[in-house]
Amino acid sequence: MKSKIQENQDGTMRALSNRHVQMIAIGGTIGTGLFLGSGSTISKTGPSVMLIYLVLGVFFFFMMRGIGEMFYSDPSQHTFVSFISRYLGPTVGHFTGWTYWIGLVFVCMAELSATATYVKFWFPQFPAWITELIFLAILGSINLIAARLFGEAEFWFAMIKIVAILALIFTGIFMMVSHSVTPLGHASLGNIFSNFQLFPHGPINFIAAFPMVFFAFMGIEFVSITIGEAKSPQTVIKKAVNETLIRILIFYIGALTIIMGIIPWSSITPNSSPFVQVLKLAGLPAAAAVINFVVLTSAASSLNSCLFSAGRHFYQLATEVPEDSWMRKHFAKISRNGVPAAAIIFSASLVLITPLISLTNGLASVFTIVTGISSDMYIIVYTLAMLAHRKYRQSQDFLPNGFLMPAYKIMSPLTIAFFVIIFGSLFFVPEDIIGAVGAIIWTVVFGGVTYLHQRKLVPNTDQ
Template sequence: MQTTHPAALSRGLNVRHIRFMALGSAIGTGLFYGSAEAIQAAGPAVLIAYMIAGAAVFMVMRSLGEMAVRHPVAGSFSQYAGRYLGPFWGFATGWTYVFEMAIVALADITAFGIYMGFWFPQVDRWVWIAAVILVLTAINLLSVKVFGELEFWFSLVKVAAIIAMIAGGAALIAFGFSSPSGGQAGVHQLVANGGLFPNGFGGLLACFSVVVFAFGGVETVGVTAGEAADPKKAIPQAVNTVPVRILLFYVLTLAVLMSLFPWNQVGAQGSPFVQIFSGLGIPGAANVLNAIVITAALSAINSDIFGAGRVLFGLAQQGHAPASFGRVSSRGVPWMTVVVMTGVLAVGVVLNALIPEDVFTVIASIATFATVFVWAMILASHVAMKREIRRYALAPSEFPSPLWPVASVLAIAFMAFVTVLLGWFEDTRVALVVGGAWIGLLAGAYALWVRGDGRRRPALLDETAPLPVVSPDDRVRA
């Protein structure tokens, strides 16, 4: 494949692409599949968990949006962490995001295999997973404009489906629809089986790991800054849709579904959306919904490959990844990073062949740790940037984060709270073990392969120049 080195990414993503990527990032495996586990843990109180976590996610996105508009660069938040917190934290943030996307991608392809099993139960799950990896790898090796168009249509299908489900569910509730088991649809279902907190306050706490996992990946919008044709216009528009996405795609959707079907009968086998509409006996609805959740899974996997690849490209530019990750094809695509992600996804084929029943829960909890770490680094980088703006009397941001600094402090406290919860519950404790080992591995890798003192901060950023300014001593030995 013909390549150039070094080279720049192609700015092929327009406002329409990024806006729908932002919309689509909220509709994925965490909603269509993982929501069943969250519902079982907390009951209807899961709606409160989504609102609390959603508020924290909005602050993460506004912090990221302010930095992305100020510094629209490849690698996004890993470069911001390196610039404002120090080289090691940029290294750790970038590689942890890649780790997050790799783990989330494994969860997404696992869910995809489960969805396909709804139609073809006799076919082994790993067969479908191997096929989808090959197809999406080919797509990601094409130009970023092709990726943007594909994500636009994937997201359009998902958004339309969610809106249709909410409208259809509301109509069933309004007309007093009864399920084949005799239960009548209505908002009373939210408190009819043990009240709003059927599993107590502990149940609410237990669901947060899955709830945060559901929002993981929304930060990919920041990664698009390096390929956005007009980042100062596209990024704010995408970020500002976060509150609407949370209320519409999670809170309202799950409220409607739990009004249609008792929450305690929503199992964890397959998508709860498919299960609910199949259980209600609506002809053909389950097949249509299964096609939609398959589309959602394909979109999520596609975005995982994109996000991880672009951050690896940014790490290579900083000297924190092998130089080969900074090479791009004649189409402006960092092809080596796509190949690496394909290799990671191949692990999912093996896992689903060996331990198909236990893959999702383990993967989701580990992904939650990585997600919280990246979000905490985004928030910390933003705090450091705001302090530097004040200290050096720099020009104010064009897209400032609201309620500064109170909201940012509360969001950081929420990240600490979720981390504690991961260690508190036995089912998710493995996430802290793996996460701690991962950070230790990064520290060792940085000490071995990145020259120079990781505590040294780069010089004050010239805000008219590309970000960041990296010392040659801080480059990885290729």
């Protein structure tokens, strides 16, 4: 017998089951970067890439524990930005909310553009803008119908990624156990340690790989945004967050181990998917088509999650403005389906710019720069989330018997410091410098505007 769906006070529905949330967590952990971008990272760092994934995985785990602890104390919230507003003040919350939402819109646009790119693998002459409109219409409709339908779609999207990674892992294990011989040599774990160097291409390339892996994990926090609409939220958040590190070890470290066991790391082609390279060596001629299908569904999954998240964040922003404002009247509303329909539609309408970009080369260049800036802003947002968690620990809301972040006194400041270091490492990557500088300019300018706006709303404030 199906359990009755609980309605929240704001009209949203707790329709997402445990299996939905867990698969959304897995989907958020496994990005398209693993399937396509890991070859470039391996070529820069060799086997040391596994150390980079592990280090970043540990710090992302602690970040998720911090966010999870706050959601455990108040699972009625739809976004972790609410906690930033609550514990760091409305000025910082306003800045973070708008920054994160704008970033989400650009991520949606990038993923929508990616779907058109992957479809061209099979239909090279098909107009990209039509593909983009089709995907946006389908996934936008899924988000508007019900949260449960969104969860169901994400369940199957994540399942495809899991099957692809497990297929690679089991294929690789079979090849190594059977001592398979490929044109590149024997399949063996010895390939990983042969001529091992910590910095095969110098320490600068090693440092430059950290931002690349960081962006592969970006979006891992999406699962927290589902908690406000999940059944038994305190139970599912603990399971989803606690298994973050295990997923990283299995799906990232496991896949990378297999890849470098089959292909000597120095022989991996950086601009080609290592998944395709391994499966071709295993005798699967359709490897490229299979992986293209996987990354297409991965991009669709990311777009689906982005629309879900962007809608909830814009709804949250609308609830925080004065009651008589136009924005609150039109967007701080929940539809009869239990979703913030107006906020989702508005966010999706901005994503409609993507088909226009597909038709204009000049806009595409600007879009690349702006997307880089918004991605770099995520580092700042994550840092603010950790600072909010520290304030939460000092507040009356703190639950001593709650879902406590382990080794808080050590790992909380270390995680914050690590994110600052990651931002600094952007300046070691030439293509990331413009984005990093843009992120600093955005923080100073928009942060200043937000501060002045809040002072105007609340005279004599110390915000």
